[in-house]
Amino acid sequence: MNTPLLEVKNLKKYFKTPNGMLHAVDDVSFTLERGSTLGLVGESGCGKSTTGRAILCLTEPTSGQIIFDGQHLMKLSPSELRRQRQDMQIIFQDPYSSLDPRFTVAQAIEEPFRIHKLIMDKRERHKKVLALMDTVGLARRLINSYPHELDGGRRQRIGIARALALGPRFIVCDEPVSALDVSIQAQILNLMKQLQRELGLTYLFITHDLSVVRHFSDDIAVMYLGRMVEKAPTEALFAHPLHPYTKALLSAIPIPDIDRRTERILLKGELSSPIEPAKICRFSNRCGECIDLCKEEEPLMHEVSPGHFVSCFRASGY
Ligand SMILES: Nc1ncnc2c1ncn2[C@@H]1O[C@H](COP(=O)(O)OP(=O)(O)OP(=O)(O)O)[C@@H](O)[C@H]1O
Ligand SMILES: [Mg+2]
Known part of the structure; x- marks a missing residue:
């Protein structure tokens, strides 16, 4: 086409x-x-x-x-x-202000699934979060970190993972x-x-x-x-x-x-x-x-x- x-x-x-x-x-x-x-x-x-x-x-x-x-x-x-x-998604300039400070990396990346009521199974969601972290080059050990513990580049990788979550x-x-x-x-x-x-x-x-x-x-x-x-x-x-x-x-x-x-x-x-x-x-x-x-x-x-x-x-x- x-x-x-x-x-x-x-x-x-x-x-x-x-x-x-x-x-x-x-x-x-x-x-x-x-x-x-x-x-x-x-x-x-x-x-x-x-x-x-x-x-x-x-x-x-x-x-x-x-x-x-x-x-x-x-x-x-x-x-x-x-x-x-x-x-159709959006990535923002300042991932720090677009990320909820109370959310871990995992919670931030799985939020789009919760909003759109997709992938309701917890284990499936966890697997998807790990796959998205791999895709954007975020080390898996950071899965339970909070945004303030990460540098700007890693925070933007979370922003990109969130944007990519729904394909x-x-x-x-x-x-x-x-x-x-x-x-x-x-x-x-x-x-x-x-x-x-x-x-x-x-x-x-x-x-x-x-x-x-x-x-x-x-x-x-x-x-x-x-x-x-x-x-x-x-x-x-x-x-x-x-x-x-x-x-x-x-x-x-x-x-x-x-x-x-x-x-x-x-x-x-x-x-x-x-x-x-x-x-x-x-x-x-x-x-x-x-x-x-x-x-x-x-x-x-x-x-x-x-x-x-x-x-x-x-x-x-x-
Ligand atoms: N919600 C709003 N209410 C009133 N005016 C607005 C609103 N949002 C944007 N504007 C005005 O619209 C114009 C365009 O703003 P916009 O944020 O799109 O610019 P921009 O090119 O993205 O600027 P920047 O490089 O600073 O991000 C500006 O004059 C801005 O003040
Ligand atoms: Mg602008």
């Missing part, structure tokens, strides 16, 4: 605030192929986590369509959605390594890559750090103030960034190469407010390439080279 595992169409998530509607996610569309990874990047508050949570229907989308393996999630009944969720095909990874030391980051990323190969997983990998997703993602999508502004295969995005915001993000990645060709682009101006944003380019007040049109109309995503989409009036193909 060649249909994508996930299709997101015109997804919007607005929050009511005392000052008006906050457009956290504003008309985002993309598809995700089976077994692939889409990196979702952008600065704090641009709507990455809200996009991930809305796709899993953990927060109710304002409008749009989420089609997972041919199923329209927003048309499912609550019980159908609960069943569907076994196939999902799709996982939203929300900054899964951002709280970890660099050496541990690499171990966890390698584990996730290995699991993807072995289990055929599809990832939406959320991060503010482009260097983390460079070697991890097949495609990268860049968000700015609730909008997706560019999406491309990873190498194309690094070789030919087209949106001025993407260029600024890439120029900020520290690289040890003294021959670096591009100067760091410092963003000037304030991030505009996500509340009732004007129908113009949301990046125009900070953009060095802005023309009059950018302050009159809102650019739409269009494909400028195969698989390379951008929403900028100035961008052309290459």
Whole structure:
């Protein structure tokens, strides 16, 4: 079957605030192929986590369509959605705050079975917990440890084991390594890559750090103030960034190469407010390439080279 595992169409998530509607996610569309990874990047508050949570229907989308393996999630009944969720999981940034401090490793990993009333036999569950610990590289001797007795890497392995418990095909990874030391980051990323190969997983990998997703993602999508502004295969995005915001993000990645060709682009101006944003380019007040049109109309995503989409009036193909 060649249909994508996930299709997101015109997804919007607005929050009511005392000052008006906050457009956290504003008309985002993309598809995700089976077994692939889409990196979702952008600065704090641009709507990455809200996009991930809305796709899993953990927060109710304002409008749009989420089609997972041919199923329209927003048309499912609550019980159908609960069943569907076994196939769609999430890994959080800070496993310490997402784990219950009173639960041992075993209790934390078997919680998804209890919630979904699966594997009721205690011995069977114990066997499954041990198998999951092996899968994520957690030593079996840690089975009765508590989260505070473990380091960040091991805690994140528990988070991954919990996400894998119900055998999902799709996982939203929300900054899964951002709280970890660099050496541990690499171990966890390698584990996730290995699991993807072995289990055929599809990832939406959320991060503010482009260097983390460079070697991890097949495609990268860049968000700015609730909008997706560019999406491309990873190498194309690094070789030919087209949106001025993407260029600024890439120029900020520290690289040890003294021959670096591009100067760091410092963003000037304030991030505009996500509340009732004007129908113009949301990046125009900070953009060095802005023309009059950018302050009159809102650019739409269009494909400028195969698989390379951008929403900028100035961008052309290459
Ligand atoms: N429950 C909520 N109620 C009101 N506003 C919210 C809510 N959740 C998120 N927001 C707002 O929506 C916008 C997007 O937030 P979101 O957490 O998705 O950003 P993010 O890209 O994940 O940021 P970060 O990198 O800091 O995690 C922000 O302006 C945030 O303040
Ligand atoms: Mg977030």
